Amino acid sequence: xxxxxxxxxxxxxxxxxxxxxxxxxxxxxxxxxxxxxxxxxxxxxxxxxxxxxxxxxxxxxxxxxxxxxxxxxxxxxxxxxxxxxxxxxxxxxxxxxxxxxxxxxxxxxxxxxxxxxxxxxxxxxxxxxxxxxxxxxxxxxxxxxxxxxxxxxxxxxxxxxxxxxxxxxxxxxxxxxxxxxxxxxxxxxxxxxxxxxxxxxxxxxxxxxxxxxxxxxxxxxxxxxxxxxxxxxxxxxxxxxxxxxxxxx
Amino acid sequence: xxxxxxxxxxxxxxxxxxxxxxxxxxxxxxxxxxxxxxxxxxxxxxxxxxxxxxxxxxxxxxxxxxxxxxxxxxxxxxxxxxxxxxxxxxxxxxxxxxxxxxxxxxxxxxxxxxxxxxxxxxxxxxxxxxxxxxxxxxxxxxxxxxxxxxxxxxxxxxxxxxxxxxxxxxxxxxxxxxxxxxxxxxxxxxxxxxxxxxxxxxxxxxxxxxxxxxx
Numbered sequence: 001x002x003x004x005x006x007x008x009x010x011x012x013x014x015x016x017x018x019x020x021x022x023x024x025x026x027x028x029x030x031x032x033x034x035x036x037x038x039x040x041x042x043x044x045x046x047x048x049x050x051x052x053x054x055x056x057x058x059x060x061x062x063x064x065x066x067x068x069x070x071x072x073x074x075x076x077x078x079x080x081x082x083x084x085x086x087x088x089x090x091x092x093x094x095x096x097x098x099x100x101x102x103x104x105x106x107x108x109x110x111x112x113x114x115x116x117x118x119x120x121x122x123x124x125x126x127x128x129x130x131x132x133x134x135x136x137x138x139x140x141x142x143x144x145x146x147x148x149x150x151x152x153x154x155x156x157x158x159x160x161x162x163x164x165x166x167x168x169x170x171x172x173x174x175x176x177x178x179x180x181x182x183x184x185x186x187x188x189x190x191x192x193x194x195x196x197x198x199x200x201x202x203x204x205x206x207x208x209x210x211x212x213x214x215x216x217x218x219x220x221x222x223x224x225x226x227x228x229x230x231x232x233x234x235x236x237x238x239x240x241x242x243x244x245x246x247x248x249x
Numbered sequence: 250x251x252x253x254x255x256x257x258x259x260x261x262x263x264x265x266x267x268x269x270x271x272x273x274x275x276x277x278x279x280x281x282x283x284x285x286x287x288x289x290x291x292x293x294x295x296x297x298x299x300x301x302x303x304x305x306x307x308x309x310x311x312x313x314x315x316x317x318x319x320x321x322x323x324x325x326x327x328x329x330x331x332x333x334x335x336x337x338x339x340x341x342x343x344x345x346x347x348x349x350x351x352x353x354x355x356x357x358x359x360x361x362x363x364x365x366x367x368x369x370x371x372x373x374x375x376x377x378x379x380x381x382x383x384x385x386x387x388x389x390x391x392x393x394x395x396x397x398x399x400x401x402x403x404x405x406x407x408x409x410x411x412x413x414x415x416x417x418x419x420x421x422x423x424x425x426x427x428x429x430x431x432x433x434x435x436x437x438x439x440x441x442x443x444x445x446x447x448x449x450x451x452x453x454x455x456x457x458x459x460x461x462x463x464x
Contacts, residue, residue, distance in 0.1 A: 005314075005315065005316070005317045005318060006317065006318065006319070010317060011317040011319055011320055014315070014316070014317050014320070014324075015317075015320060015323075018324060018327060019327075022327055022331050025331065025335075026331060026334055026335070029334075029335055029338050030338060033338050033339070033341070033342040036341075036342035036343070037338070037341045037342050037345075040341065040342065040345035041345075043345075044345065061420055069345075165353070168286070168437075168438075169434075169437060169438060
């Protein structure tokens, strides 16, 4: 071929054309697949919320098994009665509450004049009202997040945790049932004051038989992730305390 | 193989065994350690790399006469990156669970030295068809080792294959567990992947003495 590929002008032209072509291919792909990706993210959130409420396909002591994605939308609508957004004293119903980005809200809330929006999912299971709160915090390497389901008295009905990049076999175990199941029955309150849940070393209560101590067993080798869970619950669940106080008046 | 000439079929078959990218050339080790704790991600990773390397080799080969040599590495990188992003997006759209499991490692295909290695060593100097075969062959050789390692690590580490309990139930103590068998938790951790790869290299070299280097 007669092209002189060593010329600078050719090199620059080649680079420009390449970038434009590649850019449009990728943009096409991204926008074409976006609805599918968004739907997947939504189903995942719904699965997580339902899981925290103990609506799942778990068998015995087996692994975490969610409601299958093709059914989750219907199941979600059956169990979740209301999606609320709490902003200061204002409580509004918003069917898209689960789209609220906790990370963005947290950043905005650093400005004192901004009243943070708090999503709350009110569901009903076995005739009992259950309130599911999303939480988000920091693990050892990256973000951790989850959903906490409580009843009116802030006693935990179930939790779901997930993480972005905790160490496999150590911190990553926070999404295993043997860790998450321990939270059930613990209360966020100590007397009438908010205390949170401690992921505590030396708690020495593997089956969590004592549900009055505001503590669950930590994971061996995952101290910082465990502390992250403690801090995350303390920081985010505390925000809902005024709402629950009003509810119980 | 009536379809392929002898020379062409060598391109596919050699990397599967005597010129395997992992066990002989020792390339692409880090992803082989990271994602082989279970069989399913190993297979998805293998398929993804076969796609990226097969298509990438063809694209590079088609462009081999017009790529300015000054920026050829960057051009190669862009081609890999584009293909990898496409794989990532497709997985996110159609196999969301799996894409979460593989998370960052799909993105890291970009840094897999097998890919840049084949672009540079083969696709830049050969026609599209031969490059395609070479890409498929090398990626399959890589994938084969991933699947072998994934098979043993999942079987011995978790007692499952594709998530099914093939050894019985460790909690209920049925099957093999009834006679005192225990899962080896160490198999789930990355160092054991290296040891399994080492064992494969040992077996391979003891079967074919020609592969043993003289020092």
